[in-house]
Amino acid sequence: MATTRTPLMAGNWKMNLDHQQAISTVQKLAWSLKDAKHDYSAVEVAVLPPFTDLRSVQTLVDGDKLELVYGAQDLSRHESGAYTGEISGAMLAKLGCTYVAVGHSERREYHAETDDLVNAKVRTAFAHGLTPILCVGEGLDVRKAGDQVPYTLRQVEAALADVPPEQVAKIVIAYEPVWAIGTGEVATPEDAQEVCGAIRRVLGELCDQTVAEGVRVLYGGSVKSGNVAQIMAQPDVDGALVGGASLDPEEFAKIARYQSHVTA
Numbered sequence: 371m372a373t374t375r376t377p378l379m380a381g382n383w384k385m386n387l388d389h390q391q392a393i394s395t396v397q398k399l400a401w402s403l404k405d406a407k408h409d410y411s412a413v414e415v416a417v418l419p420p421f422t423d424l425r426s427v428q429t430l431v432d433g434d435k436l437e438l439v440y441g442a443q444d445l446s447r448h449e450s451g452a453y454t455g456e457i458s459g460a461m462l463a464k465l466g467c468t469y470v471a472v473g474h475s476e477r478r479e480y481h482a483e484t485d486d487l488v489n490a491k492v493r494t495a496f497a498h499g500l501t502p503i504l505c506v507g508e509g510l511d512v513r514k515a516g517d518q519v520p521y522t523l524r525q526v527e528a529a530l531a532d533v534p535p536e537q538v539a540k541i542v543i544a545y546e547p548v549w550a551i552g553t554g555e556v557a558t559p560e561d562a563q564e565v566c567g568a569i570r571r572v573l574g575e576l577c578d579q580t581v582a583e584g585v586r587v588l589y590g591g592s593v594k595s596g597n598v599a600q601i602m603a604q605p606d607v608d609g610a611l612v613g614g615a616s617l618d619p620e621e622f623a624k625i626a627r628y629q630s631h632v633t634a
């Protein structure tokens with residue numbers, strides 16, 4: 371029986387756009403999608419702005435009854451208290467966040483996030499009703515050694531330790547090979563499929579086939595409107611986590627409407 375997974379296009383703004391720029395970017399994105407009569411139930415569209423933009427985005431989305439959803443780029447593993455500079459899952463839930471990225475390679479690399487911390491953050495996100503977008507993927511050395519599949523699967527297994535199957539069923543996993551992030555060097559559709567397919571297989575082993583078939587696995591790394599359709603044509607790729615190209619609302623709207631490139 372074929373499982374239908376609603377594709378997700380998520381824009382990770384990283385440390386770009388202040389709250390005023392966030393408002394105009396989300397407005398332009400929503401207008402572009404409205405002009406194109408975008409069906410949000412066919413392709414879900416999300417933005418992950420910096421923390422300081424979230425309240426403005428929430429007000430705009432609520433006020434204009436926009437169908438796009440939003441989330442944060444990180445959260446604290448802690449509930450509350452003396453953790454200067456941290457943002458809790460409860461705070462994000464209160465701001466209406468649907469998603470939170472966890473374990474992005476830039477957090478792993480520049481903020482020394484370990485697999486244990488990523489696992490704790492995944493569990494904290496679920497505890498607050500947020501959907502983690504768990505980011506995994508290998509660096510160039512690992513890719514050159516041909517170890518991308520076992521390396522990435524180890525990250526997935528570590529991040530999902532002690533996460534019950536009913537929560538795993540709701541997670542989104544983004545395969546982002548580090549060598550393809552912000553470099554213009556996009557993985558080939560076959561590269562993306564190899565690892566995304568392996569992630570789905572390991573979900574079947576960790577949980578069961580139904581869970582594995584339902585989880586959305588995204589690809590991320592230099593996705594643009596010109597390459598998204600080929601990547602989305604792969605059977606185990608259910609969307610994209612888009613960095614640079616998501617800062618341009620028209621371009622991101624085109625990415626979300628990748629099917630119109632296929633059928634046009």
Ligand SMILES: O=C(CO)COP(=O)(O)O
Nearest residue numbers: 382551552591592613614
């Ligand atoms: O890191 C990414 C999304 O999380 C990918 O970034 P780019 O699309 O800029 O390569």
